[in-house]
Amino acid sequence: MTLLDQLPQRSGLDRLWRFLPEARLVGGSVRDLLLGGQQVHDLDLATPEPPHEVQAVLARAGIKTIPTGLAHGTITALIDQVPYEITTLRRDVTTNGRHAEVAWTTNWQEDAARRDFTINALFCDRWGVIHDFFGGQRDLAARHVRFVGEAGRRIEEDALRILRFFRFDARFGSDRPDLAAMTAIRSHAGMIGGLSAERLASEMVRILTGPHLARCLAHMEAADVLDRVVASPRTRRLVRGLKLGAPEDGVLRLGLLSDAPDLAQRLRLSGKQAQRLSLMRGPYLSDETDILSPQCDDDALRRQLALEEHQTLLDRSWLLQTQDDESLPEDWDALRTRLIGMKRPIFPLAGRDAVKAGLGPGPEVGLVLAELQDWWRARGCLPDREACLAELKNRLPLSPQG
Structure with a gap:
């Protein structure tokens, strides 16, 4: 039995190895296999053959390829609709803090030397043998996130590696982050300002889903990084949310971490993410009398659900709970359980119903329906x-005449 036997489906991988026998799995898939294989998703491979040769070999084998990054030596093979990213071994020629100019190589250690962390510089060949040039297996066992080579140089090659360090720290790290890494990050923290907002946001959202996030946030603050990404972070509030069981949801946790009104713009979040943050923050009142709290009865919850999506109210419940030191945690949990179990009420009438009932077309239709909807909500949307x-027919004689 080898490490590869943990993969639930490896027929596509075996087919690739039939035509590219020197190729090896690399990076995250190897790391996750060593951790038990339960979270292996992308099966990326490295190979000594140049990309045009890889394309030609796979074309002769009847395997579809997509030139997803030829300038960087990467093609994607599709087998049974499953993508396999295959990249030629590389060495850096020049770097500029964001992108590198690369050249092909056949030297596996040269390729490993240009990778970010030792736990990502691991290769696994077709026989399940691990090739480890920089002690990645030892670091993984010790939950030690360490740069390959000199930490400051690796950051200068690509400043995004600062946030990548904390992404892996939040997932695998320990109480004591690598001293050399932290020293280099602190001295290079200003380079974060040169990164695009999209790259910052992508890494930050992934950091926020890490299982060791509370500890990681402390490391980010110690390295002078956190407030360079999120202005005036509400770290204590987010940590309180984590202790209370806030789910591994990057957007929710970002909303707990920051109240900055320009957060979505600063990080250039997607429209969907930005809208979710905006709705999460308010209004906290869904009408003049209903405030989301564990004391809401079912009628009050239905009134709020008639105006807001489930996700908005669930997000808002976490924001309110982390600001409320008086309510018991189980009260909020019970509230969320009730919310999840409720079907969102939809007002059952439309303008055509008012016209059919005898009301003439015009603005009066909207006025009458609005009043009727208030009546419906006041009765718990039941x-x-x-x-x-x-009720509509009862109200028509009382409506203003046009």
């Missing part, structure tokens, strides 16, 4: 279509 139609 009246069904038949009851709403009956």
Whole structure:
């Protein structure tokens, strides 16, 4: 039995090895296999053959390829709709703090030497043998995130490695981060300002889903990094949320970490992410009387669900809970359980129903329906279509005449 036997499906991988026998799995897939294989997703390979030769070999084998990054030696093979990223071994020629000019090589150690961390510089060949040039297996066992080579130089090659360090620290790290890494990060922290907002956001959201996030946040603050990414971070509030069981949701945790009104713009979040943060922060009042709290009865929750999506109210519950030192945690958990179990109420009437009932077309239709909707919400959004139609007919004689 080898390490590869942990993979639930390896027929595509075996097919690639039939035509590229020197290729090796590399990086995250090897790291995760060593950790037990339960979180292995992307099967990326490295190979000594240049990219045009890889394309030609796979084309003759009837395997579809996509030139996803030829300038960097990468093609993607598709087998049964599963992508396999295959990259030619490389060495850096020049670097500029963001991108490197590379040249092909056949030397596995040269390729490993240009990778960021020792735990990502691991190779696994077709027989399940691990090739480890920089002590990555030892570091992984010790939960030690360490740069390959000199930490400051690696950061100067690509400043994003500062945040990548903390992403892996949040997932694998220990109480004592690598001293050389922390020293280099602190002295190069200003380079973060040169990174694009999109790259910052992508890494930060991934950092926030790490299982050891609370400890990682302390490391980021010690290295003068956190407030360079998120202005005036509310670290204590997020840590409190983590202790209370806030789910591994990067956008939710970002909302707990920062109240900055320009956060979405600063990080250039997607429209969907930005809208979620905005809705999470408010309004906290869904009408004049209902405030989201564990004391809400089911009628009050339905009234709020009629106006907001489940996700918005769940996000808002975490924001309110982490600001409330008086409520018991189990009260908020019970509230969320009730919310999740509720179907979102939809007002059962539309303008055509008012016209059909005898109201002339025009702005009066909207006024009457708005009043009727207030009546429906006041009753916990429980009246069904038949009851709403009956109430509509009762109200028509009282409506202003056009």
